[in-house]
Amino acid sequence: MSLLEQIDVSRLPRHVAIIMDGNGRWAKEKGKLRVFGHQSGVLSVRDTVEGAVKLGIPFLTLYAFSAENWNRPKLEVYALMELLVSTISKETKTLMENGVKLNAIGNLKSLPPRCIKQLNETIKKTSVNSNCTLTLALSYSSRWEITQAARSLALDVKEGKLEPADIDEDVFESRLSTAGIPDPELMIRTSGEYRISNYLLWQLAYSELYFTPKLWPDFRREDFYEAIFDFQKRERRFGKTSEQLYPNF
Numbered sequence: 001m002s003l004l005e006q007i008d009v010s011r012l013p014r015h016v017a018i019i020m021d022g023n024g025r026w027a028k029e030k031g032k033l034r035v036f037g038h039q040s041g042v043l044s045v046r047d048t049v050e051g052a053v054k055l056g057i058p059f060l061t062l063y064a065f066s067a068e069n070w071n072r073p074k075l076e077v078y079a080l081m082e083l084l085v086s087t088i089s090k091e092t093k094t095l096m097e098n099g100v101k102l103n104a105i106g107n108l109k110s111l112p113p114r115c116i117k118q119l120n121e122t123i124k125k126t127s128v129n130s131n132c133t134l135t136l137a138l139s140y141s142s143r144w145e146i147t148q149a150a151r152s153l154a155l156d157v158k159e160g161k162l163e164p165a166d167i168d169e170d171v172f173e174s175r176l177s178t179a180g181i182p183d184p185e186l187m188i189r190t191s192g193e194y195r196i197s198n199y200l201l202w203q204l205a206y207s208e209l210y211f212t213p214k215l216w217p218d219f220r221r222e223d224f225y226e227a228i229f230d231f232q233k234r235e236r237r238f239g240k241t242s243e244q245l246y247p248n249f
């Protein structure tokens with residue numbers, strides 16, 4: 001039985017978030033420049049997105065560029081921005097074919113104008129799609145996002161539009177850039193690193209974490225399915241006891 005057949009489609013995570021890591025090491029292993037790793041990672045993105053659509057995952061969020069990544073060598077940052085523009089442009093066709101709606105979160109204003117333009121174009125074009133929402137985290141920092149949310153609430157309080165006592169978790173969440181998107185049930189990180197790297201800190205509060213040593217350019221839909229299969233074997237207790245969840249056992 002194939003891995004895909006072993007997955008219980010009635011218990012799929014609604015939202016999977018991925019930290020696509022290891023492009024640089026992958027290229028280095030091959031004696032190539034880091035940029036070659038980033039370029040090769042595009043195939044992994046396409047295969048994973050198609051795999052997610054095939055399985056019926058409605059939300060997929062990919063960490064493509066962190067706020068901290070601006071501190072990389074200028075040439076690498078430039079190459080990543082170019083790759084972003086050309087990939088979004090080239091992949092628009094694949095997104096349309098698969099019914100994928102593109103979305104972006106992060107400090108998007110800090111991206112070069114040509115990136116913003118291409119991003120907006122593809123977001124608009126794919127807005128009619130409804131199979132899966134693909135969110136790219138770009139120039140993203142979770143602490144930045146949380147700080148922005150706090151600032152917007154503070155402004156509303158100052159202007160008398162909101163009472164501090166009315167700020168609860170739902171109100172706070174509505175100010176995050178992921179408002180309207182369910183929290184990820186599963187977070188995958190490639191390349192054998194065991195950290196969150198300032199990614200979706202609020203949203204990952206109860207996510208199952210899955211780490212694989214595979215470097216991102218080697219990651220394919222089968223690896224994605226493997227992670228989902230592993231996820232389905234876990235008992236998610238949310239603070240309760242096992243007996244509470246399964247009283248008949």
Ligand code: IPE
Pocket residue numbers: 020021022023024025026064065066069080191
């Ligand atoms: C992930 O791969 C891609 C980005 C962060 C943009 P890396 O570039 O971090 O690759 P490693 O971790 O150095 O191997």
Ligand code: IPE
Pocket residue numbers: 019020021022063064065066069193195197
């Ligand atoms: C996290 O990867 C950001 C992305 C995958 C876009 P990094 O490679 O930048 O993270 P650290 O530096 O290892 O924590």
Ligand code: MG
Pocket residue numbers: 021022023
């Ligand atoms: Mg890395």
